[in-house]
Each structure stands twice: as C-alpha cells, then as structure tokens.
Amino acid sequence: MFSAPGLLFFVLGLAALTAPYMTLAANRIVAGDGFRVWQLAAPGNSVLALLLLVAGLVMGVLGAWPYLRVAGAASGLAALVWLLTLGGTSLLDGAGEYARISPAAGFWCLLVVLGLLLADGLASLSPGPWARLGILAVVLSVMAMLLMSGLLSGLSIMQEFSSRKPAFYDALSRHLWLSLGSLLVAVVIGLPLGIACYRSPRLRDALLPVLSFLQTIPSLAMFGIMIPLLGWVGDTVPGAQSIGIAGIGFAPAFIALVLYSLLPVVANTVAGLNSTPPAAQEAARGMGMKFLERLFKVELPLGLPIIFAGLRIVLVQNIGLAVIAGLIGGGGFGTFVFQGLNQTATDLILLGALPTVVLALVAGVLMDILVALTKPNVRHVSESAP
Amino acid sequence: MIEIDQISKVYDSKAAVDAVSMTVQTGTITVIVGTSGSGKTTLLRMINRLEEPTSGEVRINGVVTTTMPGHILRRRIGYAIQGHGLFPHHSVGRNIAAVPQLLGWSKDKTRARVDELLTLFSMDPDQFRDRYPAELSGGQQQRVGVARALASRPDLLLMDEPFGALDPIIRARAQADLRRIQRALGSTIMLVTHDMEEAIHLGDRVAVMDGGRLVQHGTPAEIIQHPATPFVADMVGGVDRPLRLLSLIPVSDLIEDGPATGAPVAAQASLRDALSECLWTGRDALPVARDGDVIGRVTLPAIRARAQGAT
Numbered sequence: 242m243f244s245a246p247g248l249l250f251f252v253l254g255l256a257a258l259t260a261p262y263m264t265l266a267a268n269r270i271v272a273g274d275g276f277r278v279w280q281l282a283a284p285g286n287s288v289l290a291l292l293l294l295v296a297g298l299v300m301g302v303l304g305a306w307p308y309l310r311v312a313g314a315a316s317g318l319a320a321l322v323w324l325l326t327l328g329g330t331s332l333l334d335g336a337g338e339y340a341r342i343s344p345a346a347g348f349w350c351l352l353v354v355l356g357l358l359l360a361d362g363l364a365s366l367s368p369g370p371w372a373r374l375g376i377l378a379v380v381l382s383v384m385a386m387l388l389m390s391g392l393l394s395g396l397s398i399m400q401e402f403s404s405r406k407p408a409f410y411d412a413l414s415r416h417l418w419l420s421l422g423s424l425l426v427a428v429v430i431g432l433p434l435g436i437a438c439y440r441s442p443r444l445r446d447a448l449l450p451v452l453s454f455l456q457t458i459p460s461l462a463m464f465g466i467m468i469p470l471l472g473w474v475g476d477t478v479p480g481a482q483s484i485g486i487a488g489i490g491f492a493p494a495f496i497a498l499v500l501y502s503l504l505p506v507v508a509n510t511v512a513g514l515n516s517t518p519p520a521a522q523e524a525a526r527g528m529g530m531k532f533l534e535r536l537f538k539v540e541l542p543l544g545l546p547i548i549f550a551g552l553r554i555v556l557v558q559n560i561g562l563a564v565i566a567g568l569i570g571g572g573g574f575g576t577f578v579f580q581g582l583n584q585t586a587t588d589l590i591l592l593g594a595l596p597t598v599v600l601a602l603v604a605g606v607l608m609d610i611l612v613a614l615t616k617p618n619v620r621h622v623s624e625s626a627p
Numbered sequence: 628m629i630e631i632d633q634i635s636k637v638y639d640s641k642a643a644v645d646a647v648s649m650t651v652q653t654g655t656i657t658v659i660v661g662t663s664g665s666g667k668t669t670l671l672r673m674i675n676r677l678e679e680p681t682s683g684e685v686r687i688n689g690v691v692t693t694t695m696p697g698h699i700l701r702r703r704i705g706y707a708i709q710g711h712g713l714f715p716h717h718s719v720g721r722n723i724a725a726v727p728q729l730l731g732w733s734k735d736k737t738r739a740r741v742d743e744l745l746t747l748f749s750m751d752p753d754q755f756r757d758r759y760p761a762e763l764s765g766g767q768q769q770r771v772g773v774a775r776a777l778a779s780r781p782d783l784l785l786m787d788e789p790f791g792a793l794d795p796i797i798r799a800r801a802q803a804d805l806r807r808i809q810r811a812l813g814s815t816i817m818l819v820t821h822d823m824e825e826a827i828h829l830g831d832r833v834a835v836m837d838g839g840r841l842v843q844h845g846t847p848a849e850i851i852q853h854p855a856t857p858f859v860a861d862m863v864g865g866v867d868r869p870l871r872l873l874s875l876i877p878v879s880d881l882i883e884d885g886p887a888t889g890a891p892v893a894a895q896a897s898l899r900d901a902l903s904e905c906l907w908t909g910r911d912a913l914p915v916a917r918d919g920d921v922i923g924r925v926t927l928p929a930i931r932a933r934a935q936g937a938t
Contacts, residue, residue, distance in 0.1 A: 524712030
C-alpha cells in the first residue's frame with residue numbers, strides 16, 4: 242500500500258522545507274542571507290504553492306498507484322518552480338541594483354528528492370526503450386520551455402547566463418566535441434584493440450594492465466605530462482601547430498579523455514565477445530565460419546549490449562572529466578567552473594556544473610536506451626506444446 | 628567412406644589420441660564410446676580439423692582432408708554438440724539456414740530445405756520457423772541443432788554427446804528420431820558418447836576408446852559377446868550383458884510354432900522386451916504378432932538359451 246522510498250522522500254522533503262530555500266545577496270560575490278519558504282513572499286501568495294508541494298510528497302507515498310506518484314513528483318516540481326518565481330519577485334523588490342537571488346540548500350534538496358521520486362515512480366512503470374525516449378523528450382522540452390519563458394530570469398545563475406550567452410553556447414559545443422569526439426576516437430581505436438585482445442589472450446594480458454595504469458593517472462598529472470610532450474610535438478612537427486596541437490588547449494584535453502576511455506572500451510569489448518555462449522562459439526567454428534564471420538554474425542551481435550554498456554560508462558565519465566579541460570584552456574563548461582572559482586562567484590560555478598550534470602544524465606539515459614535496443618531479439622513467451 | 632589412418636594427437640608429449648585407424652562405411656552410424664579423457668572427443672574433432680592431427684590423415688571418399696582449408700572442410704561436415712549450440716539471437720529458421728547461407732545457396736532453396744528439415748523432425752515449419760531458441764523446449768532445441776547440422780546434406784555428420792543434456796525420456800525419443808532420420812536420409816554419422824547403452828542402441832558399429840587408443844571396433848553384438856579387453860568388458864557391464872545382447876535381437880529371430888495365450892508381442896520388438904513381458908505376466912510363452920496377425924510364439928526357454936550364447 243505505502244511505498245517505502247516514498248515515505249523516505251516524504252520525510253526528507255519535509256525536513257528540506259525547513260532549510261533556507263533561497264538566498265539574497267548584495268552582489269554576485271558576497272555570501273547571501275537565507276530565506277525559508279514561509280519568508281519568501283506574503284503568506285497569501287505562497288501558501289498555495291506550499292500546499293501543492295506537500296500534496297506532491299503525499300502522493301509519492303501511495304505505492305499502489307505509480308501514475309499518481311509520477312503526478313505527485315510533477316506537481317511537486319511545478320510547486321518548486323512556482324515558489325522560486327514568487328521568491329524572486331518579492332525578494333528582489335527594493336533590494337538594490339546589484340542584488341542577486343539564488344536557490345539555496347532547501348531548494349536543491351527538494352529538487353533531488355522530487356527527482357528521485359519521479360525516477361522511482363517511472364521505474365515502477367518499467368517503460369520500454371521507446372517510451373523512455375519519449376519521457377526524456379518530454380522532460381527536456383519542459384525544461385527548455387521553462388528556461389526560455391523568462392520565469393527564472395531573475396535568478397543569479399540566469400543573469401550569469403544572459404551576460405555570457407555566446408560563451409555558453411561555445412562552451413556547450415566544445416564540451417560535446419570533447420566528450421563525444423573522444424568517445425568516437427576511443428571506439429575507433431579501442432574496438433579493434435578489443436577484438437585483437439579477444440583473439441589473442443597474450444595481447445590481452447599485456448595490454449589491459451597498461452590501460453588500467455593509464456586509468457589511475459590523475460587527470461592533472463596527465464595534463465602535466467602532456468604539456469611538455471605536446472608542446473614539443475607542436476614546435477617540431479611541421480603543421481602540427483596549425484591543426485591546434487600545443488601544450489595546452491583542446492589537444493591535450495582531448496588526448497587525455499581518449500586515453501581514459503580506452504580501458505572501458507577495450508575491456509568491455511573483450512567481455513562482450515567472451516559473453517557468447519561457449520556452445521554457440523563451438524558450433525559456429527564447427528560449421529565452418531571463419532573468424533570474421535563468427536565475429537560479425539555471432540560474437541559482436543551477442544556482445545553488443547555489454548560493449549554499449551562500456552560506451553555508456555565512457556560517455557558519462559568523459560562528460561564529467563571534460564570539465565577539467567577548462568583548467569588548461571581546452572574549453573567546455575569547465576571554463577565557467579574555474580572562472581567562478583577564481584572570482585568566488587558561486588553561480589558562475591553552477592553555470593558550468595549544472596549543464597554538465599544534465600548532459601551526463603541525458604547521455605546516461607540515452608545510452609541505456611541504446612543498450613536495451615541492442616539486446617538480442619530473444620523473446621520469452623510461454624512454452625508451447627511440442 | 629571415411630578412412631581414419633594412423634591418426635595421433637600429442638599434447639605436451641602426451642598422446643591424447645594414439646595412432647587410431649578405422650574405416651566408417653557410408654550410410655552407417657559409428658558410435659565412439661569411452662570414459663572422459665579417453666580421447667574420443669579429440670578423435671572426432673580431428674575429423675573436421677577443429678583439432679589438427681599431430682600425425683596421420685583422414686580421407687573422406689578418398690580425399691585427404693588436409694587438401695582443403697579447414698573452414699571449407701567443415702562446411703561439408705555436419706557438426707552437432709551437447710547443449711545444441713544454437714545462436715540465441717537467430718530464429719530457428721536462420722539457425723538451420725546457417726551453413727546453406729555460408730555456402731551461398733539461394734533464398735528459395737534454403738527456405739525449402741529449412742521447411743523440409745523441420746517437417747522431418749516433426750516440427751511444423753509455420754509454427755516453428757520464426758521462433759527463437761529460448762522459446763523451445765530442450766528436446767526441440769536439440770532437434771533444431773541436429774537439423775542445422777544436416778542442412779547442407781553433408782557427406783558426414785559428427786555428433787559430440789548430442790543427447791547429453793536431455794532427460795532420459797526425451798533422450799530415448801531423440802535417439803529413436805536420429806535412427807529414423809538416418810535411415811530415411813542414408814546419412815553417415817559418427818557419434819561420441821560415454822554411455823554404452825546409447826552406443827549399443829544406436830550404433831551399426833561401436834568403437835571403444837581407452838587411454839587414447841582404439842581398443843575394439845565392431846558390431847554391438849561382437850562388443851558384447853567378445854569384449855577385447857577387461858576395460859571393454861567393464862564398459863559393457865558384467866551383469867547386464869545378456870540383457871544388452873537380447874535387446875539387439877528381434878523377436879522374429881526366435882519364432883516357433885506352438886500355442887501361447889495372453890496379449891501378443893510384436894515381431895519387431897526385442898527379445899529383451901519379450902523376456903520382460905514373460906517375467907511380468909508370469910507366462911512361459913508369448914504369442915507373436917505381425918501386423919495384428921498371430922504368426923507363432925516365442926518361449927522363455929528359447930530366450931534363455933539365446934542369452935546363454937553370450938558367454
């Protein structure tokens with residue numbers, strides 16, 4: 242009847258309501274004062290939104306009706322935004338030209354709680370891959386509409402955004418290039434390497450420890466190694482500099498990401514190919530399939546879900562790691578994070594961090610869908626009479 | 628005709644198969660039987676060159692197998708293994724069509740062959756063609772595995788413990804099916820098993836392997852009546868030997884005239900069945916019927932006399 246996670250979310254949600262919901266600061270650098278939900282606006286205005294929020298949390302407890310739980314999460318999230326806009330207008334009223342408002346701990350905790358409630362409710366509906374794609378599209382469109390509507394433009398992070406629009410889109414495309422491009426290169430290198438390792442256990446035993454070692458090098462140390470190395474290449478190899486190879490910038494960041502990606506790609510390719518049932522491999526050999534025929538007809542199709550699971554790890558990992566590229570002028574959302582750190586401007590850090598989180602989540606969901614779609618077409622229906 | 632000529636396989640200076648020679652006549656079933664580690668599977672795998680022999684050669688219809696690339700050879704030899712080895716991501720039809728596809732058969736020819744084989748194995752093509760292996764019972768999966776091995780009308784069918792994963796009842800049916808289909812198609816089959824019962828039941832000829840050597844090769848009756856070594860005698864099973872021998876002989880061999888009462892036994896049933904019937908119903912003689920007409924009788928003393936001949 243009652244959903245155990247739902248009860249937990251309810252308790253956590255109520256607790257989060259007592260934490261400061263928004264902060265008001267005199268300018269973008271100083272620390273702000275916290276305001277709790279009931280201090281945000283005139284009670285007559287905020288009480289409805291508050292009720293909606295609590296109602297959403299209550300609906301989340303009803304384990305027997307997953308649709309109701311999803312609806313509860315949605316109404317809770319809507320209430321969160323409503324409170325944010327209410328607080329925005331009333332707090333900024335007469336607060337001065339440079340005043341900034343930001344969501345605070347209470348908001349973020351509630352956002353996480355309601356997000357988990359939404360995910361939990363959707364998971365209990367166990368939607369198929371295409372339904373999941375649809376849900377993702379709906380969630381992203383709602384987010385896009387919300388951001389473009391101007392409802393949130395009073396928030397400090399949106400002001401940081403509006404003063405950096407071209408730089409933001411530039412960082413977005415750079416970030417995607419870094420993470421997707423390095424994934425692509427890692428696949429181009431790692432897939433054949435994985436196949437070779439599958440064929441030759443001796444190569445595998447030699448290569449995998451090397452790739453594991455690469456994985457353990459901290460990213461900062463990796464850049465440290467790359468700066469003199471690529472600097473030398475850029476200086477000595479003719480034409481290298483003209484295609485952007487230098488000690489700092491895009492090239493070392495990209496190469497580091499490719500190196501970090503190789504282990505998951507190669508290891509999962511080997512694991513995927515090895516996951517073919519031994520009897521099926523033996524039968525394929527026994528009926529006269531050559532190595533490539535076995536690879537393309539039997540082993541790759543059966544190993545694809547595991548290989549894609551490896552690519553999922555790589556993509557999510559690279560989206561996160563690409564932030565470090567900002568440190569050496571490689572571009573991407575890391576640029577905002579490190580600028581923000583230098584200026585102690587928390588909202589500028591968030592302008593880099595939040596899109597990174599969203600990108601990673603979206604990439605994870607998309608890759609999960611891909612994994613589900615590549616599962617071999619094995620339908621299990623009730624056994625028929627012989 | 629398959630000629631195996633002084634074939635050996637040496638691993639780490641230890642002979643897994645030691646100078647084995649035997650000849651398999653076209654259209655017969657030869658069962659290679661032995662304990663695990665006897666080299667029987669290695670012997671089988673050297674015939675389609677999944678293992679390359681250390682020395683010796685195999686000739687199929689006079690052609691030495693090493694004169695062609697291994698994968699070409701294997702496309703001409705059917706191969707069925709324990710646990711069927713079906714491709715889980717391919718439908719039954721695609722599984723059976725695997726070798727014809729490798730050989731470049733036309734779509735129509737392949738499809739016709741798939742339907743023909745499914746029918747032969749008592750599986751309705753319209754019902755089973757598009758199913759996936761996971762949707763079949765163990766017995767059906769095994770039948771599809773054998774059908775796949777027979778798809779390109781191979782010169783020879785190799786089977787490595789093909790019924791090992793089946794329960795006893797399904798297993799007996801699968802053995803009977805194999806016998807029926809082998810007779811209908813006239814296939815040449817070499818089958819590896821550790822089960823002497825299966826060897827005697829299925830084989831036109833039985834080859835017993837021990838420690839990498841071929842210790843005896845003959846008809847099931849020869850193996851039972853004159854085991855060449857104590858090991859073979861042990862495999863044949865001391866106490867069961869007369870019963871095993873009787874199971875090879877049809878009732879029609881011992882028909883005599885005379886009266887007998889009670890339910891008749893079929894002329895093509897084995898003497899073992901007849902003996903069992905005598906003991907169970909407490910009769911000394913059974914009427915023998917062929918196509919519903921009683922044509923004589925078989926007596927307990929006659930069966931006993933025949934079983935004594937075994938020793």
